[in-house]
Amino acid sequence: MFRIASVVGGMLRLKGFNLANWGTLFLLTPPLIFLSLLFAAPLFQVIWTSFFAPDFTLQYYERIGQNPIYGHIFWNTAKVSALTTISCLILGYPTAYFLSTLRSTTRQLLLVFVVLPFLLSILIRNYAWILLLQTNGGVNRILLSLGLISKPLELMYNETGVLIGMTNVLLPYMIFPLLSAFMAIPSDVKEASASLGANSTKTFLRVTLPMSLPGISAGCLLVFIVSLGYFVTPALLGGPRQMMISNIIEFHVRQVLNWPFAFALANVLLMGTLIWYFLYIKIIPKQRS
Amino acid sequence: MTTLLANKRLPKIALATFSAVILLFMAMPVVAVVPMSFSSSLSFELFPSAPSFTQYRQLFSSSDWIVSFLFSIRIAFGVMICATTLGTFAALGLSRLRGSWKPFLQGFLLAPYIVPTIVYAVAAYSVFSRFGLVGNALGITLAHTVLALPVVIVLVSSALSTLDPSLEEASNSLGAGTITTFMRITLPQIRLAVFVSALFSFHLSFDEVVVSLFLSGSNILPLPVKIWSSISYETTPILPAISMVIILVSLCLLTPALLLGAKGDSTGPKL
Numbered sequence: 001m002f003r004i005a006s007v008v009g010g011m012l013r014l015k016g017f018n019l020a021n022w023g024t025l026f027l028l029t030p031p032l033i034f035l036s037l038l039f040a041a042p043l044f045q046v047i048w049t050s051f052f053a054p055d056f057t058l059q060y061y062e063r064i065g066q067n068p069i070y071g072h073i074f075w076n077t078a079k080v081s082a083l084t085t086i087s088c089l090i091l092g093y094p095t096a097y098f099l100s101t102l103r104s105t106t107r108q109l110l111l112v113f114v115v116l117p118f119l120l121s122i123l124i125r126n127y128a129w130i131l132l133l134q135t136n137g138g139v140n141r142i143l144l145s146l147g148l149i150s151k152p153l154e155l156m157y158n159e160t161g162v163l164i165g166m167t168n169v170l171l172p173y174m175i176f177p178l179l180s181a182f183m184a185i186p187s188d189v190k191e192a193s194a195s196l197g198a199n200s201t202k203t204f205l206r207v208t209l210p211m212s213l214p215g216i217s218a219g220c221l222l223v224f225i226v227s228l229g230y231f232v233t234p235a236l237l238g239g240p241r242q243m244m245i246s247n248i249i250e251f252h253v254r255q256v257l258n259w260p261f262a263f264a265l266a267n268v269l270l271m272g273t274l275i276w277y278f279l280y281i282k283i284i285p286k287q288r289s
Numbered sequence: 290m291t292t293l294l295a296n297k298r299l300p301k302i303a304l305a306t307f308s309a310v311i312l313l314f315m316a317m318p319v320v321a322v323v324p325m326s327f328s329s330s331l332s333f334e335l336f337p338s339a340p341s342f343t344q345y346r347q348l349f350s351s352s353d354w355i356v357s358f359l360f361s362i363r364i365a366f367g368v369m370i371c372a373t374t375l376g377t378f379a380a381l382g383l384s385r386l387r388g389s390w391k392p393f394l395q396g397f398l399l400a401p402y403i404v405p406t407i408v409y410a411v412a413a414y415s416v417f418s419r420f421g422l423v424g425n426a427l428g429i430t431l432a433h434t435v436l437a438l439p440v441v442i443v444l445v446s447s448a449l450s451t452l453d454p455s456l457e458e459a460s461n462s463l464g465a466g467t468i469t470t471f472m473r474i475t476l477p478q479i480r481l482a483v484f485v486s487a488l489f490s491f492h493l494s495f496d497e498v499v500v501s502l503f504l505s506g507s508n509i510l511p512l513p514v515k516i517w518s519s520i521s522y523e524t525t526p527i528l529p530a531i532s533m534v535i536i537l538v539s540l541c542l543l544t545p546a547l548l549l550g551a552k553g554d555s556t557g558p559k560l
Binding site for chain 2: 023042091094095110120121127249263
């Protein structure tokens with residue numbers, strides 16, 4: 001018994017695991033067992049079932065490939081995610097830049113506007129958008145009373161609604177990395193550029209913009225990754241044509257009850273997300289611990 | 290001279306205006322709910338024509354909504370205890386770990402944050418349903434704990450990374466055992482991060498909709514699921530008032546969390 005323990009211990013030590021420290025083992029075992037049983041095992045089961053029914057088969061993946069509906073949904077997911085990313089960048093970049101130019105206390109105060117909505121219920125924010133965007137909703141009423149439009153605009157159950165809702169929810173994912181990129185630019189670099197004769201436009205284009213590129217790539221990848229798996233907004237603010245992968249997965253699990261097929265779709269979404277995530281890790285080395 | 294000045298200031302003013310509009314855009318849905326909760330009409334009114342507490346009265350006299358609310362609170366409480374305990378264990382373990390295992394284990398412990406929620410929801414649904422964990426508080430509590438773990442681990446880890454290891458060494462060399470050192474030296478220094486992550490994990494669970502939707506069955510619905518299923522069938526307005534209740538609960542949890550997070554060394558939520 002002792003020999004087995006020492007052999008296992010020796011093997012583990014070889015890999016750099018200091019078994020002498022039993023405290024570490026005691027601390028890590030409960031969370032690791034918990035996640036193995038309740039997280040890793042269910043995920044493994046999803047991946048396994050999508051390939052084995054019970055023999056190895058690719059039939060579910062072939063079905064995804066053959067039916068144009070799924071092609072349309074994948075395309076739509078990518079398109080909505082890309083458009084959300086672009087609109088978050090366009091809206092978030094100037095805002096983050098503005099916040100970075102403020103004094104620390106003012107910035108902290110204004111950041112409340114970014115942080116609080118970010119943390120408040122996504123469901124409620126989307127519900128509020130229904131109130132604002134529906135035919136007799138807030139936006140249409142205001143535009144009508146101002147005489148800017150003669151009949152209500154169709155702002156939801158279409159792509160516009162999904163994009164407004166998703167941009168609103170995901171903007172903080174863009175603003176935070178951009179803000180930290182702007183804050184990381186030492187102010188004397190800008191001063192040096194100015195003292196060497198560059199005007200503010202030139203300083204922005206030659207100094208600030210290039211130095212904020214890490215923030216841009218981090219923010220864009222983050223928004224894109226989160227968008228890919230988005231469920232609530234397309235379901236509430238989109239129409240049937242705005243279905244994204246998440247929504248079709250839910251449909252197959254809860255309505256059609258075709259689980260292995262839903263698992264194959266879930267696996268596609270998982271792999272798609274992971275590919276982008278590894279790109280994110282590669283591009284943003286050691287930004288967060 | 291004046292045109293020169295205007296030329297210099299104009300971009301700044303434009304930038305500030307644009308940013309103000311964006312910040313308002315972000316806060317808008319939360320703000321819009323406030324007047325609606327005092328209205329008695331389903332269509333949007335910025336200033337309710339007949340402001341009243343009808344929605345709130347209806348809400349507090351409806352046992353349905355109260356049952357859902359309490360059910361969600363119960364689940365969130367369980368998640369808070371499980372996730373904070375397990376997450377703190379994990380963060381402490383990771384901080385003591387050296388060598389090639391560390392990034393691997395760290396990646397595994399933080400993985401629930403990367404996997405799309407819908408994928409985990411489907412996975413948990415298919416496995417939990419075999420063990421009678423669908424349609425009751427236990428299943429949702431367990432699944433939410435999985436989702437909350439990475440948040441706790443990140444917050445507590447970042448607090449641990451600022452500790453001075455020589456304090457623990459000093460405690461050990463003065464004859465204190467591992468447990469005494471932990472209780473007297475380590476814990477007091479990470480207390481704040483543990484408390485903040487408890488608030489965040491409570492909030493995460495209280496508000497979570499996707500996993501809850503799959504695991505809630507048809508008996509008692511957690512509050513977000515009940516809202517979800519009422520949105521399409523709303524005939525008399527009551528959801529704005531419920532939204533207000535949720536926003537108030539969230540604010541009670543998040544305000545101390547953010548203030549303490551800013552006060553402590555961790556730079557607010559790293560979500």
